[in-house]
Amino acid sequence: MPKELIRLVDCTMAFDGEIVLNAINLTIHDKEFLTLLGPSGCGKTTTLRLIGGFETPTSGGIFFDGARINDVPPHKRRVNTVFQKYALFPHLNVFENVAFGLRIAKIPDGGGKKSRLPEGEIEERVQGALELVGLKGYHRRRVHQLSGGQQQRVAIARAIVNRPQVLLLDEPLGALDLKLRKEMQHELKEIQRQVGITFVYVTHDQEEALTMSDTVVVMNHGNIQQIGTPVDIYNEPVNAFVADFIGESNIIQGVMHKDYSVSFAGRLFECVDSGFDPNQPVDVVVRPEDVRMTPPDGGQLRGTVNSVTFKGVFYEIFIDVGEIEWMVHSTSAPKIGDEVGLLLTPEDIHVMDRPDLFPEGAEALTLEDVDPEPEFEDGGGDGEDGEEA
Numbered sequence: 360m361p362k363e364l365i366r367l368v369d370c371t372m373a374f375d376g377e378i379v380l381n382a383i384n385l386t387i388h389d390k391e392f393l394t395l396l397g398p399s400g401c402g403k404t405t406t407l408r409l410i411g412g413f414e415t416p417t418s419g420g421i422f423f424d425g426a427r428i429n430d431v432p433p434h435k436r437r438v439n440t441v442f443q444k445y446a447l448f449p450h451l452n453v454f455e456n457v458a459f460g461l462r463i464a465k466i467p468d469g470g471g472k473k474s475r476l477p478e479g480e481i482e483e484r485v486q487g488a489l490e491l492v493g494l495k496g497y498h499r500r501r502v503h504q505l506s507g508g509q510q511q512r513v514a515i516a517r518a519i520v521n522r523p524q525v526l527l528l529d530e531p532l533g534a535l536d537l538k539l540r541k542e543m544q545h546e547l548k549e550i551q552r553q554v555g556i557t558f559v560y561v562t563h564d565q566e567e568a569l570t571m572s573d574t575v576v577v578m579n580h581g582n583i584q585q586i587g588t589p590v591d592i593y594n595e596p597v598n599a600f601v602a603d604f605i606g607e608s609n610i611i612q613g614v615m616h617k618d619y620s621v622s623f624a625g626r627l628f629e630c631v632d633s634g635f636d637p638n639q640p641v642d643v644v645v646r647p648e649d650v651r652m653t654p655p656d657g658g659q660l661r662g663t664v665n666s667v668t669f670k671g672v673f674y675e676i677f678i679d680v681g682e683i684e685w686m687v688h689s690t691s692a693p694k695i696g697d698e699v700g701l702l703l704t705p706e707d708i709h710v711m712d713r714p715d716l717f718p719e720g721a722e723a724l725t726l727e728d729v730d731p732e733p734e735f736e737d738g739g740g741d742g743e744d745g746e747e748a
C-alpha cells in the first residue's frame with residue numbers, strides 16, 4: 360500500500376448545532392482512487408469540503424502528509440476540486456479556461472521572489488492537459504461550442520493542469536447521460552492512472568463507485584458504515600444497510616443457533632458463518648443472483664411467483680414465500696402464479712450483526728422495511744447544497 364497522504368481523525372461537523380458528520384476517521388493513501396458513497400444528505404460533500412479546506416471541522420483533525428491542516432486555507436492545500444457544475448468561464452476559450460489557474464499562480468524564482476510562469480511553459484502544460492482529456496485541437500473553441508461531456512473534460516483539464524497532489528471530484532459526471540457517463544468513468548480512471556494523483560470521488564451511484572474505485576467508503580447519516588475494496592464491500596457488507604445500498608438484496612431476520620447453523624424463513628440452514636453468540640438475532644442477506652429457482656420441491660423454500668420484469672440482461676422475479684417476498688435474478692422467466700422452489704447453498708447465505716434500527720421480535724423484514732430512501736429524503740435530500748442539476 361502506498362504511503363498515507365490524508366487522515367481525518369474524529370472529524371465532527373455541525374451546522375447550527377446539528378451534527379452532519381459524526382466523528383469520522385478516514386485514511387487516504389497516495390495515488391488511491393477513493394470514493395465516498397452514500398445516499399443524499401449523508402455528508403459526502405461536507406467531507407470533501409473539509410478536505411478541500413472550504414469548511415473547518417467543529418472538532419477533530421485533518422492531516423496532510425502528517426501535518427495538521429485544519430487552518431490551512433484552500434489555495435495553500437495541494438488539492439483541487441471538480442464540482443458537478445463545472446463553472447467554466449464563458450467569455451474565455453478552452454485554452455484560457457485551462458490556463459487560468461497557471462496564469463494567476465506565482466512560483467518561487469529561487470531568489471526569494473515570486474514570478475509568473477513563463478508563457479512557453481503555460482502553453483506546454485495546457486496542451487498536455489488537453490491531450491490527456493482527449494481534447495487535443497479544441498483549444499480555440501468557445502465553451503458554448505462544446506457538448507456537456509467536452510465541458511466536463513475541460514473542467515478536469517483545468518483541475519489537473521497545476522498538478523495537485525489530490526483531486527476532489529464531487530459527482531463530476533452527474534449531469535451527463537448514461538452512455539457518456541460510462542465512457543467518462545473509464546476515461547477518468549485512465550487519467551488518474553496516467554497522472555498518478557490521488558482521487559477522492561463522490562457519488563451516490565453504487566455501480567460507479569464499484570467500477571472506478573480502489574477503496575469505497577460507504578456513508579449513512581454522517582457516519583462511515585464500511586471502508587473496503589469494491590469486492591469486499593460487495594461480498595462482505597458489514598450490515599444490512601451496506602448490503603442493501605450496494606446491491607439489491609434479500610434481507611431477512613434470523614437467529615444464529617450455533618456456528619454454521621442459522622434459521623430464517625421458518626427453516627434451519629447450513630451457512631459458512633461462525634463466531635456469533637448462541638441464538639443471537641441476526642440479519643441474513645442473500646443476493647438475488649444467488650437464489651436458484653428449482654421445481655417446487657427442489658429447494659429448501661417453496662413459493663409463488665408474483666411478478667416478472669425483464670431488466671435487459673436478466674429477469675427480476677418476485678416470489679412470495681409465506682410472509683416474505685424474495686427477489687430473484689435469473690436468465691429464465693417463470694410465469695406469474697407458478698409454484699417454484701428456491702435453493703440456497705451455504706455460501707449464498709451471509710449472516711450479519713443486526714444493528715439496533717430494526718424492530719425487536721419482528722418475524723421478517725421486506726425490502727420496503729429496510730429501504731432507507733424515505734428517511735433521507737426527509738432528512739437532507741432537499742438539494743440545499745445547490746448541486747442538484
Ligand SMILES: Nc1ncnc2c1ncn2[C@@H]1O[C@H](COP(=O)(O)OP(=O)(O)OP(=O)(O)O)[C@@H](O)[C@H]1O
Pocket residue numbers: 374375379397398399400401402403404405406563738739740742743744746
Ligand atoms: N452550509 C450548511 N449549513 C447547514 N447545513 C448544511 C450545510 N451544508 C450541508 N448541510 C447539511 O449537512 C448534511 C450533509 O450534507 P452534504 O451536502 O454533505 O450531503 P451529501 O452527502 O453531499 O448529499 P447529496 O448527495 O445530496 O449531495 C445535510 O443534511 C445538509 O443539509
Ligand SMILES: [Mg+2]
Pocket residue numbers: 403404405744746
Ligand atoms: Mg453532495
